[in-house]
Amino acid sequence: SATPSPPIGPALGQRGVNIMGFVKEFNARTEKEVKGTPLPTVITVYQDKSFTFITKTPPATHFIKQAAGITSASKLPGREVAGKITRVQLREIAEKKMKDLNANDLDAATKIIEGSARAMGLNVVDA
Template sequence: MSQGTKKMTKALKQVKKKIPPPPFLRTHIKAGEAVAAPPLGPSLGARNIQIGPFCKQFNEHTKDYKPGIPLPTVITLNPDRSVTIQTNKPPVSYYLRQAAGCRKGAIESHEVAGIVTLKHVYEIAKIKSADSCNRGKTLEEVCQSVIGTAHSIGIKVERSLDPKEYQEFLRNREVKLAEHEQKLEEIRQSKMLRL
């Protein structure tokens, strides 16, 4: 590395240290499970937000939700050092996985992880249309967005669904997921042995 490049890198690092983080934070926090541990704690600490009171306030704010549901959250630091918390409904991918009955999306490209009907899409779109990011959209546009998200995580959208066939599909999918997780565990173990 040349001297000029080293000086430039050092100057950029100093400039980066001087830039304060913005007074807001967009993140996903599980309902009722806000804790001071990473990744939330350091993000709040960088913005000089008191972590303990924030976690207590957030958990109180989300007590009506089932614990563990991921909530898109916008945290704004006010000039008087107070905090404003705005939570939206859970992400579309969460609702789709719940409707399809699958715990994970597609592992490989072009794999079907689950199937939902158009009725599911409509119900999810009705729920998500209340979010602030969808206020200017029609219900049809929100439905198209839900269908796009479904395709991106490997969930197929159909007009109707046979429950018995789908139950068999889910059983086969669980077996495939278990095999995949076992392979991943074997890879992890082999890496640990190399160290």
Template sequence: MAKKIAEKFKMMIPAGSANPSPPVGPALGQRGVNIMEFCKAFNEKTKDKMGFKIPVIVTVYVDKSFTFETKQPPASDLILKAAGIKKGTDNPILNKVGSITKAKLDEVIDQKIADLNTNDREAAAKILAGTCRSMGIEIVD
């Protein structure tokens, strides 16, 4: 028989460095979850993605046990890393801060397509191209 779910919630946690301090500790503690157990499991699962903030969906059950599902890092973070820049622009119409090749964009698509609301690579390319455009990053051949 399946466990009864008490609550589901989302958090963004730096990969491989979850610790009991805010925001992780209070978010888990108020729901009765074993904080250190979560931190150890999360850090072990995300140690290969260091440097990114990882979206995580935590499911807490009535008996205070939990499961969690990690997602891919935000598309904007993946694009910034691929473009080799620190941050996007505040005005994408006037200021272009960098460029990314279509090959690099394809690599980002490969990583991110599981979390997007499409399975079509062309649609995923359009979604990520829009993200690039809003960050002031040009896509070049």
């Protein structure tokens, strides 16, 4: 849920956008999302101070942390293991993220998500 407090309020206010209008519209459009889920949003502000916005899927790291049952990634990836995640879980995450990833097919998307998981210090297991 969006609030008029920083960082949203100041960013929109300096462009002359009706902050409460944005907050109400954003919250109405995202009410089905789980509270606390980060939603990357691209806001376009026009010269007449009107705006449009597009919400994207939550970051891959959010889904990876949920699937692996961890709260934060490894501070030393490659040396310190933060947890493990299965290839099936990676494929499910890739299916959710497919429209936001620069991948031609699901296998390529799964490899992208797998790379993110490894960079977070997770071991990828088959089962």
